[in-house]
Amino acid sequence: MSPSADLPTPPLSSCTKVESKQASKTPLQLISQGTPLPSIPTFLSFASHRAAILSHMAGAFRVFARKGFTEGMSGHISVRDPEYPHLFWTNPLARHFALLRASDMILLDYDGKVVGGNTSRPANGAGFLIHSALHKAREDVNAACHCHGKAGKAWSAFGKKLEMINQDICYMYGEAQGVYEDFGGIVFEEEEGRKLARALGEKGKGLVLKNHGLLTVGGTVDEAAYLYTLMERSAEVQLMVEAAAANGLKKIIVDDEAAEYTFRMASDPETLYWEFQPDLEYEVELMGNVFDDFDEEKALFCS
Known part of the structure; x- marks a missing residue:
């Protein structure tokens, strides 16, 4: 027997106990004091899943309109068919974001052919190349979401990532955020779309497109839409901070340890899905669920 074999096991420190408790819970459970928020919804059929995501997609456009992310014909959201x-x-x-309904959405294949949904209007050609x-x-x-919001366009002129200057932007810490530096005008070439995808990388959640704007992606349209609102607001805040710093105030960056911890505890798919629900519910409360009108029988799936 080794000399230390009969020594008592030291008690867990309070810090260890906290970490152990956290390890047994999801980020969504940790943020929920009491009965936790439910997980991302699941569906019994593809039809019900499709109707739900298109409703949320239309709702996301309504939220974007209310937040002022519109600019002429620019801006697009895409959602993969389940x-x-x-x-x-x-x-x-x-068609203005504030008018969009689930029934307005167009179904495309990777060749750009319209294969279902609304056939009365075209999709955005540049948007197709980016999203495909x-x-x-x-x-x-x-x-995926891309708009031409004011703050995003302004910050994109610097061609830099948004800095970790507050808790919220830490949701985009590290590899979650990238910069696309090869702006060459409106995207009309497939290679431009492929380069943009490479800039996003394998773990990216959002991109600053130099001299263009912002783009975000997610496992749900809710996640991608929330991250877009987050990046747009963060660009606005960053510009305010830069203006203050130019007048002599010291800018303090969140340290890497704290930023990584915040990212790990808040930037998971379930939490980001729920981050978007307050804006979506507010839109429904103000306008009614008028955008939830998808009819599977009129989806017009082409052969």
């Missing part, structure tokens, strides 16, 4: 993963839904060109490249490159990317 039954046919090589197809994705997107919005019609030149993202969906092809990353199987985990079920949704």
